[in-house]
Amino acid sequence: MNADKIPDIIIGRLPVYLRALQRLSDKGVHTTSSQELGEIVGISAAQIRKDISQFGEFGKQGTGYAIPFLVERLRDILKVNRVWEVVIVGIGDMGHALARYNGFTNRGFNIKMIFDNDPKKIGQKVGDFEIYDTAGMAEKIKQAKVKVAMLTVPATAAQEVADQLVKAGIKAILNYAPISLNVPAGVRVQYIDPVAHLQRMTYYLD
């Protein structure tokens, strides 16, 4: 199994399968089928079987998937069988919401530090976190060896902050600013832009 060989579009569907399987597991369900999973996630059973088979043989014809086993394998594959520390940069409304979101921990992520450059915010608390000055950010990230960041600064500042994060050793950026970031090879960026998602839907509306 070679990370470079599996299309990223397939990798992007694995967290969706994992989320649905964990939810079934939470409900006490122990086995499922590609049909059932497909109905939950809105992806064809054939596509699910094809995606999952990229990583080995998990299901048996007629008996389906053993949920605990498949959950563990997906967590292995996505490397969330460990806990990744994450920093949040930019504590506006969105940064606040993320800092207080309780859905990270049991899915592989733990907020480690939060940063802002506003003197009025630095030193204040959001939940359990003190807001640190971005001036000392690179050093703190390097020391803590954090690899993952969520970027919730204004669009005008996003590229500059991303550059600082990359220099500090960050390898994965979840970008909430509505601009595309330039990062070197080896650094990954994912985008959360609600308007882009809304526009993808209005295309189909009358």
Added chain:
Amino acid sequence: MNADKIPDIIIGRLPVYLRALQRLSDKGVHTTSSQELGEIVGISAAQIRKDISQFGEFGKQGTGYAIPFLVERLRDILKVNRVWEVVIVGIGDMGHALARYNGFTNRGFNIKMIFDNDPKKIGQKVGDFEIYDTAGMAEKIKQAKVKVAMLTVPATAAQEVADQLVKAGIKAILNYAPISLNVPAGVRVQYIDPVAHLQRMTYYLD
């Protein structure tokens, strides 16, 4: 041009192109090339040309794309040359952040009403909006003929609220709850789940 014939994956890239083109336009740039656009958005020039050519001939060999024209065409195609009214259901941290986000209006969307079922929140204000009771939601949405909703309720409530929204005539749901929704044909759902995006990146990390 038939909406059913163009793969949704292409439709999903158009808002990304539009966002980048509008940003260039804001900077006073009037023309661009698929190469330049590709570098900004991190998609190959060939892919961009192929995607855009699905909708007609927009660029000229050697002279590139006229940005104002392409922006207008993309806004037409995505149907954001009008303003869509949107409701937000669930005014926790995320609902708050969305209600106060100022990036919707100039990209085709206008928050119309916000709802929650918490008696302590109903009647309170978030920005300019009074929080309405979800008990009267369906009626208010029908009267206002709103077609687009952002769903920021807890996972346990999301499917039930989605069912209510569908009955009220909502055709597009941006779902922030970390579960997959079942909706009838003709209703579209997009998902925003930061953890799924993070997991898509940790796959590639060491």
